[in-house]
Amino acid sequence: MADPKRSNRRGRRSREEILDAATRMMAERGYAATSLSTLSRETGLPKSAVYHHFRSKGGLLSAVMARGAYDFFAAMRAAHAGGPPPGTPRERLDWFLRRTGEMFVSRPDFLRLHLLLVMSSEAAEAEVGALIGQVRRDGRAYMHGMISAAFAGEGAEIARAVADRLDHFAIAGFDGAFVAMQAGSGPDLFEQMRLLAEALAALGEARAGELRVRG
Numbered sequence: 001m002a003d004p005k006r007s008n009r010r011g012r013r014s015r016e017e018i019l020d021a022a023t024r025m026m027a028e029r030g031y032a033a034t035s036l037s038t039l040s041r042e043t044g045l046p047k048s049a050v051y052h053h054f055r056s057k058g059g060l061l062s063a064v065m066a067r068g069a070y071d072f073f074a075a076m077r078a079a080h081a082g083g084p085p086p087g088t089p090r091e092r093l094d095w096f097l098r099r100t101g102e103m104f105v106s107r108p109d110f111l112r113l114h115l116l117l118v119m120s121s122e123a124a125e126a127e128v129g130a131l132i133g134q135v136r137r138d139g140r141a142y143m144h145g146m147i148s149a150a151f152a153g154e155g156a157e158i159a160r161a162v163a164d165r166l167d168h169f170a171i172a173g174f175d176g177a178f179v180a181m182q183a184g185s186g187p188d189l190f191e192q193m194r195l196l197a198e199a200l201a202a203l204g205e206a207r208a209g210e211l212r213v214r215g
Contacts, residue, residue, distance in 0.1 A: 015053045017043050023064050027109040031061055031122040058126040065117075065128055068110035069135050072103075076142060079103050083149060090201035092150040097193040100146075104178055105189060111178055136171075143167045143174075147200065154208045161211055162204040170200055 021042045025034045036047045036057060043049075054060040079102065084095035104111060114135060117123040123132045147163035147170065154162070177192035187195075 014043075014045055014049055018045060018050055018053060018060070019064055019067055022060055023068060023109050023113065026061065026064060027113040027116070030116050030120070031057075031113075031126055058128065061126045062128050062131060064113070065110075065131050065135070068113070069131075069138070072107070072110050073138060073142065075103050075107060076100065080146070088201070089150045089153070089204055090197055093147070093197040093200050094194060096146045096150065097197045098190060100174075101177075101189045101193040104181070108178075108182070112182060115175065115179065140167050140171055143170045146170075147204065150201075151204055151208060154212075158208050158211050162207050165207050166200055166203055169203070170196065173199070 018039065021039055022034065025039060025042065036050055039050065040047045050057075050060055054063055079099040080096060084092040087095075114132065117128070117132050118136070123129045144163040144167040147166055148156075148159045151159040151162045173192075173196040177189055177196065180192065181189045
């Protein structure tokens with residue numbers, strides 16, 4: 001008689017193997033170009049295993065994105081644990097962005113796939129548009145928190161107003177730096193993060209000055 005615990009462990013292992021391979025392949029080729037037949041050959045598992053765990057190719061992509069988002073934001077929180085040391089907003093932003101850049105370099109597949117889906121119609125076709133949108137909102141909220149923390153010395157109200165003004169701009173800077181890194185063009189990612197920190201600090205300080213004048 002089969003051991004249920006061993007069967008469950010084997011099932012979890014095959015599910016993770018499929019997710020690992022699908023994440024890598026979709027990040028390299030895109031969703032549409034990643035066939036279940038190729039995925040089956042890559043993992044050595046039958047296509048029926050994909051349907052067993054995920055019901056459909058769209059369900060597999062949903063699972064890839066959900067796991068990737070969870071791992072991505074968990075890695076961000078770990079990288080920023082304890083917060084930056086005391087310093088100027090620029091120094092604190094540089095601390096945040098350098099550690100974020102290190103995380104980008106160490107786990108690029110999720111971000112590559114995320115941006116491929118953002119820039120194509122594949123998310124709508126696979127019915128994961130809502131999940132992609134949530135990842136964007138979560139990323140913006142995380143960026144908002146980093147900027148607010150960098151300007152905490154200005155007081156909570158001004159720090160929040162600075163972050164409200166700059167979080168979209170900062171996310172656009174991240175996206176562009178990551179795409180440039182993938183293309184292998186321009187300065188390296190850490191130089192881009194340094195420049196982004198300088199730009200955010202200058203813009204944020206100008207905004208904080210305006211708000212102080214208004215009282």
